[in-house]
Amino acid sequence: MYDTAIIGTGAAGISAALTLKNLNKTFIWFGSKRLSEKIRKAELIKNYPGLSAVTGEEMANIFCAQIQAESIEITEKTVTGVYALGTHFSVLCDKEAFEAKTVILATGVESVKPIKGELDFLGRGVSYCATCDGFLYRDKTIAVVCTSKEFEHEIEYLAGIAQKVYLAPIYKDVAVQAENIEILKGMPIEVAGGKRVEKLICKDKEIQVDGVFFLKSAIAPSALVPGLETENGQVKTDRKGRTNLKGLFACGDCTGRPYQYVKAAGEGNVCAHAVAEYL
Amino acid sequence: MYDTAIIGTGAAGISAALTLKNLNKTFIWFGSKRLSEKIRKAELIKNYPGLSAVTGEEMANIFCAQIQAESIEITEKTVTGVYALGTHFSVLCDKEAFEAKTVILATGVESVKPIKGELDFLGRGVSYCATCDGFLYRDKTIAVVCTSKEFEHEIEYLAGIAQKVYLAPIYKDVAVQAENIEILKGMPIEVAGGKRVEKLICKDKEIQVDGVFFLKSAIAPSALVPGLETENGQVKTDRKGRTNLKGLFACGDCTGRPYQYVKAAGEGNVCAHAVAEYL
Structure with a gap:
């Protein structure tokens, strides 16, 4: 069992990992080896003490080199749930479970807010994880709302299972390769249905679907961790986190x-x- | 009147200054152009994201270069008092007053704790400011407890006024030049007296003195700002500072x-x- 599991490879996760390494704690760190796409997209950062007027790409590369120099590993898995088990935590990545005494959430914030119905139908036709739930939609019709190019392999994975995929890409330079994918324009407005998802409502049309996947860089913390207290979508913490x-x-x-x-x-x-104090 | 006055040139003050500059706010920034002596003394820093395994000296020089690149000025004055005047603040440096709508305290923490009697006799023979109160001790006998080489010019200033100076240096390589200075060994234990300071009690002897100067890198925030709420010597803040x-x-x-x-x-x-939100 790890001392802690860090979820997220942005600036917060990087800092936590460097310090935990210094404090000689064991940890598993979930995220992307490219770190944060959001950092890489920053045009110019002028107020980070120590890095004078860097681009996001430069900053991310400096962080990458530092992590490598400290021999810190990143586990490239998408965390789909965090469960408090009293004495420790179970961190679920698709069907694989990891155990840790503590958890540090550093998941960032998704600039794309949940649309109407999205959270209501979570687990009833709405999913955040292609590899977890994709198999449920064999030969069915699904929609995918995707906020980043990094998830295109997951879209293609879904296209290999479903009969038809409607894709709403909230990013530029879409390059998915599959004949059964139809591109939608703009951000959909609402997920609607009865007991389960029945349709995705867009600006100009309604589409009958069996399920909707939202592939985002950051899942809402409350959707990730049952029982977690949030306020306006933000995790409530004290001064010690x-x-x-x-x-x-x-x-x-x-x-x-x-x-x-x-x-x-x-x-x-x-x-x-x-975390060190808690352990 | 400035939008804000920043007090302290450690990592917190540097970060506040860089961001206020970015936010286009006017400010006066009190501290040392060499930034923080405490940073410079650090042997090796391995957990600062962006600066891989740097010495304190390297880190301070990187910060200095960044501040220069952003054309940010540092005012080398010692703040001796911060007074809340309802609509704004008066920041006193010896006898010079500066006005600001807000104040950011980034004074660091003094590793040398106050000794017995020090705070009790503040203003009654105990002083934190050589140039403010030195003139009160013409031809008298004083003691100086000094935690950093950077204050040696202030010790010499006091030696030019007082008849006799007992110096307790809490640092290495003492190099003060004055015939009327006598060096004490170790940290004094207590400031004692009646209505005013009468003596300084050391491990091996007691010295009759008219006053005691404590020259420290960081004055206790509660001594600097009347009415400021502290807990165990630490300023109480919420998550917004x-x-x-x-x-x-x-x-x-x-x-x-x-x-x-x-x-x-x-x-x-x-x-x-x-601060920007408050303004």
């Missing part, structure tokens, strides 16, 4: 504004120390 | 552990945004 769940800590954008790299990095450091 | 005094914010080591550069930098950023 402690949440209402004992042993579960949160840092970075998921705890609220300002959405700034150095604020996130500072909170990651605080969480790492709070 | 707000203190009990409206318009006065605090960040970095003075708000409590962990005493870490990136935690301080993160809080400096948060304070800068809180």
